[in-house]
Amino acid sequence: MSEPTEGHSTGTLQLVSRSTYVKETLLKSLFFACAFVFVLAVALIFVFVGWKAWPIVTDYGLGKFITGTVWSSSTEEFGILPLIVGSFIVTLGALALGTPLAVGTAVFLSDVASPRVRSFVRPAVELLAGVPSVVYGFFGIILLRSLVAQFSGTLGFGAFTAWVVLAIMIVPTIAALSEDALRSIPEGIREASYAMGATQWQTIYKVVVPAAKIGIIDAIILGMGRAIGETMAVLMVVGNAPVFPNSPFAPLSTMTTQIVMDMPYAVGLHRTALFAMAAMLFIFSMLLVATVRLLSRLRD
Amino acid sequence: MNVSLGSQGLGTHGPTKIHVDKLNFWYGDFNALTNISVDISSKATTAFIGPSGCGKSTFLRCINRMNDLIPGTRVEGKMTIDGADIYGAGVDPVDLRRRVGMIFQQPNPFPQSIYDNVAYGPRLQGVRKKADLDSIVEDSLKRANLWKEVKDILGKNGLALSGGQQQRLCIARVLAVQPEVLLMDEPCSAIDPTSVQKIEDLMAELKDTVTIVIVTHNMQQAARVSDYTAFFLQEVAGEPAVMVEFGRTNELFTSPTDKRTEDYITGRFG
Amino acid sequence: MIDKRLTNKLALGMLWGAALLTVAVLGALLLYVFINGIKVISPEFIFTWPQGVNAEGGIWPTIVSTIYVTALAMLISTPIAVLAAVYLAEYARQGKTVSSIRFAADSLASVPSIVMGLFGFALFVEAMGLNLSMASAALALSLLMLPIIMRATEEAIRAVPKYMRWGSYGLGATKWQTVSKIVLPAAAPRIVTGIVLAAGRAVGETAVVLYTMGQAVNMPITPLDSGRPMTVHLYLLAVEGINLPAAFGTALLLIALILGFNLSARWILKHYRKV
Numbered sequence: 001m002s003e004p005t006e007g008h009s010t011g012t013l014q015l016v017s018r019s020t021y022v023k024e025t026l027l028k029s030l031f032f033a034c035a036f037v038f039v040l041a042v043a044l045i046f047v048f049v050g051w052k053a054w055p056i057v058t059d060y061g062l063g064k065f066i067t068g069t070v071w072s073s074s075t076e077e078f079g080i081l082p083l084i085v086g087s088f089i090v091t092l093g094a095l096a097l098g099t100p101l102a103v104g105t106a107v108f109l110s111d112v113a114s115p116r117v118r119s120f121v122r123p124a125v126e127l128l129a130g131v132p133s134v135v136y137g138f139f140g141i142i143l144l145r146s147l148v149a150q151f152s153g154t155l156g157f158g159a160f161t162a163w164v165v166l167a168i169m170i171v172p173t174i175a176a177l178s179e180d181a182l183r184s185i186p187e188g189i190r191e192a193s194y195a196m197g198a199t200q201w202q203t204i205y206k207v208v209v210p211a212a213k214i215g216i217i218d219a220i221i222l223g224m225g226r227a228i229g230e231t232m233a234v235l236m237v238v239g240n241a242p243v244f245p246n247s248p249f250a251p252l253s254t255m256t257t258q259i260v261m262d263m264p265y266a267v268g269l270h271r272t273a274l275f276a277m278a279a280m281l282f283i284f285s286m287l288l289v290a291t292v293r294l295l296s297r298l299r300d
Numbered sequence: 301m302n303v304s305l306g307s308q309g310l311g312t313h314g315p316t317k318i319h320v321d322k323l324n325f326w327y328g329d330f331n332a333l334t335n336i337s338v339d340i341s342s343k344a345t346t347a348f349i350g351p352s353g354c355g356k357s358t359f360l361r362c363i364n365r366m367n368d369l370i371p372g373t374r375v376e377g378k379m380t381i382d383g384a385d386i387y388g389a390g391v392d393p394v395d396l397r398r399r400v401g402m403i404f405q406q407p408n409p410f411p412q413s414i415y416d417n418v419a420y421g422p423r424l425q426g427v428r429k430k431a432d433l434d435s436i437v438e439d440s441l442k443r444a445n446l447w448k449e450v451k452d453i454l455g456k457n458g459l460a461l462s463g464g465q466q467q468r469l470c471i472a473r474v475l476a477v478q479p480e481v482l483l484m485d486e487p488c489s490a491i492d493p494t495s496v497q498k499i500e501d502l503m504a505e506l507k508d509t510v511t512i513v514i515v516t517h518n519m520q521q522a523a524r525v526s527d528y529t530a531f532f533l534q535e536v537a538g539e540p541a542v543m544v545e546f547g548r549t550n551e552l553f554t555s556p557t558d559k560r561t562e563d564y565i566t567g568r569f570g
Numbered sequence: 571m572i573d574k575r576l577t578n579k580l581a582l583g584m585l586w587g588a589a590l591l592t593v594a595v596l597g598a599l600l601l602y603v604f605i606n607g608i609k610v611i612s613p614e615f616i617f618t619w620p621q622g623v624n625a626e627g628g629i630w631p632t633i634v635s636t637i638y639v640t641a642l643a644m645l646i647s648t649p650i651a652v653l654a655a656v657y658l659a660e661y662a663r664q665g666k667t668v669s670s671i672r673f674a675a676d677s678l679a680s681v682p683s684i685v686m687g688l689f690g691f692a693l694f695v696e697a698m699g700l701n702l703s704m705a706s707a708a709l710a711l712s713l714l715m716l717p718i719i720m721r722a723t724e725e726a727i728r729a730v731p732k733y734m735r736w737g738s739y740g741l742g743a744t745k746w747q748t749v750s751k752i753v754l755p756a757a758a759p760r761i762v763t764g765i766v767l768a769a770g771r772a773v774g775e776t777a778v779v780l781y782t783m784g785q786a787v788n789m790p791i792t793p794l795d796s797g798r799p800m801t802v803h804l805y806l807l808a809v810e811g812i813n814l815p816a817a818f819g820t821a822l823l824l825i826a827l828i829l830g831f832n833l834s835a836r837w838i839l840k841h842y843r844k845v
Contacts, residue, residue, distance in 0.1 A: 013384045014395035020744070027746050031657035034650045038674040038720070041713050048692045049685065104588030112585050121589055123836070128596040130767075130832050132774025134801045135821050138808045139599050142817075168599070171592055199578035222680070229682025232776045232805060256684045260777065263688075275692075278685045285685075289676045369739060371663070398742025408737040411756055420751070421741040470737065477741055 045282060053276035059269060065276060071242035071253075073262065078273040080255065082244050087254040089159050089245070090234060091227040094166030099220055102171040103209075106178035106216075111190075111204055122179070129172035137236035140165040145237055152249040157239030160248040165233050174223040181215020182208060214299040218292045225288045229281060231256040255281055313527060314342035317481065317511045318363060323377035324540075325358060325367070332358055334540035336377075338530060342480075345503060345512040347522035347549065350532035351569065355541030356515045357405075357485050359532070363513065364400040364483055365393040381481070398425070401474035405486040407466035409458030409473070414441075414450050417458045417469055421477035436476050444472035445502040464495020471502065475510075482506065484514040488521065500525050519565065523553055531561045600825065607822030610815045616823070620787060620803075624813050629820055631789045635797030636827070638790050639707045639783065640772045647712035647719060648765055652754075654716075655723035660749055679717035686710055687781035695782055702784035705793040710782045711775060715768035722764020726757035759842035763835040770831035773824070776801040800824045 056065050060078060068079015105125065109118055144164060149156030185208055193203040209216070239251020240261050253261070255277045266274055318340040325333040333355045340346050348356040361367045362375060365386065379386050386396055398421070409417050418437045419427075427433055437454070441447040446468040450461070458469055467487060474482065484503075488496040503512060503525050516522050522529055529549045534541035545552060545561045556562045563569060618628030654671075662668045690710030700706045730753050738748040754761075779799050785806065790797040800820055807817035 013381070013386060013388070014392050015390040016392040016394075020392070020394075024744060024746060028657075028661050031653045031661060035654035035657040035662070035671050037650050038654065038671055038678055038716060041716070042674045042677050044693065045681065045685070045689045048697070049689055052688075052692055101588050101592055104585050105592045108585040108589040112582060113589070121593060124593055124596070127829060127832050128600075130770050130774065130828050131596075131599075131825060132776065132801055132828065134774070134776045134805050134808075135603065135825060136599075138804060138817065138821055139602065141808055142814070143602065168595055172596070175592065199574050201578040201581035202574065204581075225680050229680070229684070231682070231684045232801075236805075236808060256682060259684050259688070260780075263781070275688060278688045281682050282685045285680045285682055286677050289673065289680050293673065293676065364740065366736065366740065369736070394742050394744050396742075397740055402736075402740040404733060404736065404740075406733050408731075408733040410734065410737065410752055420738070420743075424741065424743050424747060473737075474741065 042286075049275055049279045049282060053272060053279040055269070055272045056276040060273070065273070069244070071258070073266065073270045076269060078269070080258075080273070080277060082242050083253055083255045083258050083277065085244060086238075086242075086252045087228055087256070089252065090162045090166060090238065090254050091224060093159060093163035093248075094170060094227045095220065095224055097163055098167035098170045098223065099174060101167070102174035102219075102223070103178050103216060105171070105175040106182055106219075107204055107209065109175070109179045110182035111200070111208060122176075125172045125175050129176060133169065133230055133233040136165055136169050137233035140233060140237040148249070154247075154249040155239075155251075156249070157237055157251050158247070158249045159238070159245055159252055161237040162234050163248075165237055166227050166230060169230065169233060170223040170227050173226055174219045177219030177222060178212070178216045181212040181219065184215065185211045214295050218295060221288055221292050221295075225285050229256065229285060231260055235260055313344035314511075316340065317342035317381060318513075319378075319380045319383075321378040323359075323362065323375065323379055325355075325362060326374040326376075327370075328372040331540040333362075334542055336543045338543060338546050340511065340513060341528065342511045343508055344527040345507055345514065345525055346528040346530065347526035348513065348515045348530050348532055349517070349519060349522050350541075350544075350564070351534070352517055354532045354534040356532045358541075359543075360483050360485055360513060360515050361402075363481070364397050364402055366397070366402065368393055398477050399479055400481040400483060401477065401479035403467070403470055403474060403482070403484045403487045405489055407463060407470050407490070409461070409466050409469050411457060411459055413455045414458050414461070414469060415454040418472050418476050421473060425477065437472075440472040440476040441469075443475050443502065443506065444468045445498045446472055462492070462495070464491040464498070467491050467495065468499065468502075471499070475506075479510065481511045481513065484512065486515055486517060489517070496521075519553075523549060529553070531556075531558075531564065533560055533564070535560075603818060603821045603825060606815075607818035607820075610819030611822065615816075615819055620816075626813065626816070629800065629803060629816070629823070631787050632798050632800045632803040632820070633823070635704075635783070635788075635790055636773055636799040636801070638797070639704050639711065639779065639799060640769050642704055642708035642793060643711035643715055643772050644765060644769055646708055647715040647768070650712075651716045651719035652723050652761060655720045655727060656749060656754075658720075659724050659727040660745065660753070675717040675720055678713060679721075681714070683714070683775060683777040686714060687777040687779075690778060690782040700794065702782065702786075702796045703794045704783065704790050704797065707779045707783035707799075708793070710778050711772045714775065714778065715772055718768035718771060719761075719764045722767070723757070723761045726760030726764070727753055729760065730756045759838055762842075763839045766831050766835040766838065770828045770835070773828050773831065774801060776805055780805075800827075 065078060065080060067081055068077065069081045070077045070079045071082060109122055113121060140161060144161055145156035148161045189207055189211060190203055193207045234254055235257040238253060238257055240253050240257060241251035242253040242258055245252040259274045259277055262270065262274055316339040320336055320338050323333065323336040324331060336359060348360065350356050362379060367373045375387055410420065415437055418440050419433045422433060422436050438447060441450060446465060449465060458466065461469060488499055506512060514526065526549045528547065529552045530546040531544045532541055533544045545556060545558045552561065553565060556565060615628045616633065617630050619630055621627040658668060658671065690706055694700045694706035694709050695702055734752060734756065735748055738752045780802055783799065784796045785798050785802050786796055788795060788797045801824065804817055804820045804824060807813055807820060
């Protein structure tokens with residue numbers, strides 16, 4: 001074709017052909033099905049875990065289950081209160097230790113570090129978020145436990161060791177998410193504060209952090225979710241005694257660790273109880289997700 | 301003031317290609333264009349001028365139904381091409397867009413080779429043989445006044461070209477599907493003057509075979525390249541835009557019938 | 571009245587301290603594993619089988635198990651997650667359906683791994699009869715990977731400029747042609763990054779695979795074979811405490827694998843950014 005040619009000039013316009021319509025509709029349905037897999041998966045988890053857990057309500061009693069203080073498979077007593085308490089002790093302690101460190105690191109990255117320093121520290125934090133929990137547990141059981149044993153005079157298993165291990169684990173998660181929240185605060189806010197004669201620290205704690213409050217809380221909640229759901233690392237250092245601990249250095253157990261400990265040999269009602277704890281953990285994690293979503297909606 | 305100026309379109313150029321009758325356009329609840337009526341001649345270049353934000357580009361996008369891609373938009377009224385209502389029931393907008401091509405303000409070549417950019421359209425139509433594609437690519441690049449500059453670097457990424465070259469690449473890309481109408485939405489506003497010259501030259505060459513509609517905020521350009529001009533105006537912010545006047549370019553610029561047109565052309569407002 | 575400049579200096583110092591402590595503690599952990607583990611790494615360690623009660627020898631079948639199950643999980647999760655993201659980014663209209671899909675994705679991402687492990691056991695191992703196998707584990711792992719890949723893909727698709735899509739539509743392309751020929755290729759580097767990061771997560775999982783793959787040392791050939799991944803091997807070695815050198819070696823290789831994934835993800839992002 002060396003001459004410029006005239007464009008096709010038919011009098012009528014092409015209508016949407018049936019085959020195109022069918023094809024595009026099928027494609028859209030396929031993509032929707034893929035997206036729906038997510039909903040399906042969550043529903044399935046609910047159904048299966050719930051179904052396996054249900055007998056605890058009918059054959060044992062939900063109230064007895066949740067408020068009972070004795071967990072002893074040999075006597076068929078499945079009170080999980082010590083385990084619930086254990087989970088919370090471990091989680092809250094880890095949060096108490098880890099949050100200041102994480103948020104401090106996040107603030108450092110967003111407001112104090114030079115771009116060069118940040119280009120080294122931030123990737124380091126992100127990479128460390130990828131270290132698997134079993135490695136942290138390994139670190140805990142090999143190194144940390146004996147250190148704790150030395151200065152506490154106990155075996156070194158217990159809440160304290162778990163706090164340290166878990167805190168180290170959740171710091172990268174909370175720090176990365178908090179820093180994202182802090183960085184999304186526009187520069188203008190900081191400049192306005194400086195213009196009024198505030199120091200950098202005053203600007204940070206009076207202006208920047210409050211502005212990023214919701215994002216930081218989101219990060220902490222997600223860290224909490226990670227801590228509560230954490231199994232392997234805690235398992236290796238917590239001592240695995242399903243009782244109320246009387247000191248930070250006494251062995252205890254959490255819902256997650258108890259499941260792993262008992263699962264290999266649990267049968268019948270015992271196994272049902274384990275699934276029931278799993279169901280509770282699942283519901284709790286979904287509640288955390290719902291909370292985060294609600295908070296984010298408030299922010300917008 | 302809503303004026304219907306259909307009859308002024310016909311004349312020494314081709315018959316009416318695009319006939320618009322009382323077109324109204326809504327972005328959600330906002331009536332952006334109201335009662336636009338005009339006949340656009342084939343084998344001629346028509347320019348839409350007017351202050352920025354007054355609906356020229358929106359109206360342009362009605363012609364190839366690109367506004368369909370924006371959620372919440374609605375069209376009322378009639379718009380036909382060669383007599384066929386493009387908003388009729390069951391009309392395939394995809395085919396329409398092949399016949400009515402568009403060049404955008406921001407050059408937007410795909411992050412692919414120059415060759416693949418131009419071959420994209422034909423490949424969509426099912427052209428497979430390399431020999432066919434080669435000749436289409438060469439032909440289109442020639443018509444777009446770009447062949448000489450890129451014939452040895454067809455494998456290079458389109459984004460590596462200069463702004464003006466990228467825009468001509470986009471023109472070649474559109475020409476490769478042999479459209480009957482070419483819509484140009486401020487095509488020269490983001491590129492260097494030499495390229496502007498080259499684009500205006502190629503517009504003159506294309507005019508015999510393609511109906512061109514160009515939106516431009518540059519009145520001198522409108523005067524240079526177009527045979528007919530339409531003046532759009534949104535008098536009050538928040539009110540719909542209207543087409544104030546339409547006519548042969550030299551008449552509209554030398555002796556406009558509407559005072560608002562005259563005020564705009566003489567620069568009393570921008 | 572404490573001088574505000576003094577407070578400022580102290581506070582900034584503490585922030586530096588926080589960051590340094592974070593990096594130091596985590597760096598120390600890695601260093602500790604590295605120093606103790608590197609002595610053990612040898613071709614023998616990587617390529618031979620564990621022998622005897624004390625798991626002397628190497629960890630080859632665990633390495634294969636880990637890579638096998640991760641690859642399988644990637645194969646399962648990638649198409650579903652990418653197409654789901656295409657739906658959310660290109661086709662869906664904001665509303666209840668989209669909200670519930672997002673909620674489901676966030677929930678899936680936050681499921682405690684022990685719960686996923688038990689679920690995988692109940693559904694894949696028992697109900698679907700797949701037994702302890704690569705298949706069961708891969709299916710369970712893919713559920714964890716789905717939200718990670720979907721989020722990355724959706725962000726990648728949204729990052730493709732509107733103008734580029736309009737260029738395609740303007741030439742008479744259908745939605746699917748535009749998505750498959752223009753949008754997805756342009757988004758590809760970010761999508762691949764998401765996949766690699768998700769794989770890194772899968773490699774590090776323990777509880778999930780423990781209940782779906784078991785812990786018998788085995789060289790998996792078919793997806794129905796079982797095996798023992800590196801994470802479980804490390805766990806058992808650590809808890810038994812008999813062969814610490816092997817444990818350190820396993821930990822080191824595990825970290826190296828995951829860091830390798832994460833660093834590749836970054837590298838891909840940096841070097842293949844076309845958009």
